[in-house]
Amino acid sequence: MYVAVKGGERAIENAHAWLAEERRGDPSVDALSIEQIREQLSLAVNRVMAEGSLYDADLAALAIKQARGDLIEAIFLIRAYRTTLPRFGGSAPVDTGRMTCARRVSATFKDVPGGQILGPTFDYTHRLLDFKLAADGDVPDADTRSAEPTHVPHVTAFLNREGLIEDAPADDTPPPDLTREPLELPASRALRLQALARADEGFTLGMAYSTQRGYARNHAFVGELRIGSVPVEMDIPELGFAVEIGEIEVTECETVNQFKGSKTEPPQFTRGYGLVFGQTERKAISMALVDRALRWEELGEDNQGAPAQDAEFVLYHGDNIQATGFLEHIKLPHYVDFQSELELVRKLRREAGAPPVQEAAE
Structure with missing residues (x-):
């Protein structure tokens, strides 16, 4: 390490001081607050929470500020902090059927029961710079919300009534905790989903895009994409039942994929699944596509x-x-x-009869 180099420790201290100075930027510009990052850069905060495996918007915003906007560095900070936290117990599996949806769309049914809820989305915006945002006073109108969040049924349930889509695999076996145990292969679907939920968004997107371009021959429809709040419950042994301890915002995606059937299964649609902290649509869809691609063996493909x-x-x-x-x-x-590699190459050159050259200073 650089500490072992002459003057290395002092150089590191100076580098840290310089980093703090660069992080602050021009002192004449107001410092960015944690609240501003949390409220106005919420999608970045959501990604840090999801890939850091810790649901705390304030800590994620602090990590983003400390990392100067480098989200991977911020995720690193969150994961490191997460290891210091005590664990009091595990929550019960969240029931996304109880989700209070702020956004819910389906690409498979136009008039889906419960309605399409566009919610806050970039999908229909023009990709043009809005210079109004460079000015003060960009407060949205009070009537921007078209409807209050509501409970709606899952779209795939309607396909399931006719047996057109596979039943959701039922497995009550608690999956290994990837944050505490190293990944082992072969991995169960539950463990794969856990790894995909905290995987890098860009990498997952690239893998998902490859399936759409034909690598895996896996054409998918977004059966449903929903964003909203779900209650989190925890079993209290002294009480003998679960109590609600809070709510978290999540993004859930279920894809409907083609399946020709097999010797034991009739032709029907199959599922891909993604569930991620916060509003993280791109990640949830990518996760669902990759999940389905990884299921080739269990589906006999x-x-x-x-x-x-x-x-x-x-x-x-x-x-x-x-x-x-x-x-x-x-x-x-x-x-x-x-230096060892350098000496080896020099020796090999001499043995090969290469003409001698003036050696660089070591």
């Missing part, structure tokens, strides 16, 4: 050799913290390693 069908490739390379650590460690001192 052929492996097309697509990257998104390779569980080891997807799950081991989707974690941005592990990827960042392995990638960025190469910029740290490797003086001894390089």
